[in-house]
Amino acid sequence: MADENVVGVSLVSRVWDYGRGFLIILAFCFLGFGVQRVNPMPFPPPLVGMLLLWGAVQARLVQVAWIEAAGSLLLRHMSLFFLPILLGAVRNLPHSPRLLAAIGLTIFGGTLITLWLTHTLCERWVVDARTEEGEAA
Amino acid sequence: MSFQVLALLGTVAAYALARWLHQKAPLMVRRNVPPLLVGLVLVAALFYGARMPWEQYKSGSDPLIWCLAPATVALVLPLSQSHRLLANFRPIFGAIVLGCAANLLWTVLVCYLLKVPADWEASLRPKTSTSAISIQIAMLSQGVPATAAAFSVLAGLVGSWLYPILAARWRGQPISLGIAVGTVSHGIGTSRLASEAKTPEDNMATGASAFAMAVAGVVTALLNLPWMF
Numbered sequence: 001m002a003d004e005n006v007v008g009v010s011l012v013s014r015v016w017d018y019g020r021g022f023l024i025i026l027a028f029c030f031l032g033f034g035v036q037r038v039n040p041m042p043f044p045p046p047l048v049g050m051l052l053l054w055g056a057v058q059a060r061l062v063q064v065a066w067i068e069a070a071g072s073l074l075l076r077h078m079s080l081f082f083l084p085i086l087l088g089a090v091r092n093l094p095h096s097p098r099l100l101a102a103i104g105l106t107i108f109g110g111t112l113i114t115l116w117l118t119h120t121l122c123e124r125w126v127v128d129a130r131t132e133e134g135e136a137a
Numbered sequence: 138m139s140f141q142v143l144a145l146l147g148t149v150a151a152y153a154l155a156r157w158l159h160q161k162a163p164l165m166v167r168r169n170v171p172p173l174l175v176g177l178v179l180v181a182a183l184f185y186g187a188r189m190p191w192e193q194y195k196s197g198s199d200p201l202i203w204c205l206a207p208a209t210v211a212l213v214l215p216l217s218q219s220h221r222l223l224a225n226f227r228p229i230f231g232a233i234v235l236g237c238a239a240n241l242l243w244t245v246l247v248c249y250l251l252k253v254p255a256d257w258e259a260s261l262r263p264k265t266s267t268s269a270i271s272i273q274i275a276m277l278s279q280g281v282p283a284t285a286a287a288f289s290v291l292a293g294l295v296g297s298w299l300y301p302i303l304a305a306r307w308r309g310q311p312i313s314l315g316i317a318v319g320t321v322s323h324g325i326g327t328s329r330l331a332s333e334a335k336t337p338e339d340n341m342a343t344g345a346s347a348f349a350m351a352v353a354g355v356v357t358a359l360l361n362l363p364w365m366f
Contacts (some may be wrong), residue, residue, distance in 0.1 A: 022207070044267065044354075052250075053210055058152075076331065080152040082324065083148050084201055085292055087177065089288075090287075102248060103248055103288070107291055114317070115299060118313075127224075
């Protein structure tokens with residue numbers, strides 16, 4: 001009987017953790033859409049919502065623990081939400097070989113250049129925490 | 138079963154199967170083939186195999202696309218754990234600006250050499266921003282918004298495919314990897330980093346990637362200003 005109570009309390013606590021997290025995340029998501037509607041800018045509403053939630057976390061209005069369960073679940077399966085968009089992207093590809101070559105070159109070449117350059121510059125310019133720790137020691 | 142239900146259930150099943158196959162595959166395959174690519178092949182097989190009309194597939198999978206919005210808001214989790222990002226804002230911002238500028242110059246050069254039509258070039262230029270931003274940039278610079286979104290997504294997929302191969306050789310700071318992935322691969326690369334994160338260093342890379350995704354969107358819009366007016 002006691003074991004059943006413990007299981008029940010644990011289940012309620014998990015539902016509460018997920019429910020509260022989803023509600024907070026959705027609230028900031030809609031807040032992002034609201035801000036975008038009032039003040040249109042070339043910036044997607046969910047990113048605005050993310051920055052607002054980040055501000056609320058920094059201001060300690062929202063605790064990270066409140067959104068941890070729901071947020072981690074969404075992040076773990078975020079790739080799933082890209083699948084229909086990717087299928088649409090593949091459908092939109094042109095049939096002209098010259099255009100396909102240009103698309104392939106710009107996407108592959110551009111991605112390689114940007115990955116390498118951004119990584120190399122960050123390695124040179126950003127202070128490495130491990131180096132700082134080593135110097136402090 | 139209607140096409141809409143088949144689209145929704147089939148996409149979720151393809152994703153689950155792709156994840157399962159990815160977990161069971163040898164390390165070399167896991168590193169070189171992103172699960173999203175396997176999922177895409179499975180979904181494409183379902184879509185073309187069932188001869189599904191695109192409108193029906195789209196309306197069936199709309200709930201999944203809608204979930205991207207709260208998932209993007211949830212990127213605040215890794216972001217709030219990366220306190221070093223703000224302390225290093227200037228060098229990180231500089232790296233993102235130069236990375237986006239190099240990508241833009243490469244695109245313009247290739248399009249000039251291959252005589253790509255202006256509307257296609259305008260759709261290719263904003264691909265270092267997430268698709269929601271590239272749509273807006275394409276609209277203002279005589280591009281095709283849907284095509285620009287497609288290129289952003291494809292660039293994201295290619296970036297999420299290439300970064301583990303390169304990261305195995307680089308062995309640098311997690312912040313550098315995250316910034317590079319977020320700049321070039323936006324949400325798709327960030328979601329791969331998040332789903333494979335196991336250590337605090339992995340979380341730091343995911344946070345840096347989310348941060349870079351937001352900054353690269355703004356930087357790409359600014360770099361495209363000369364074509365907008």
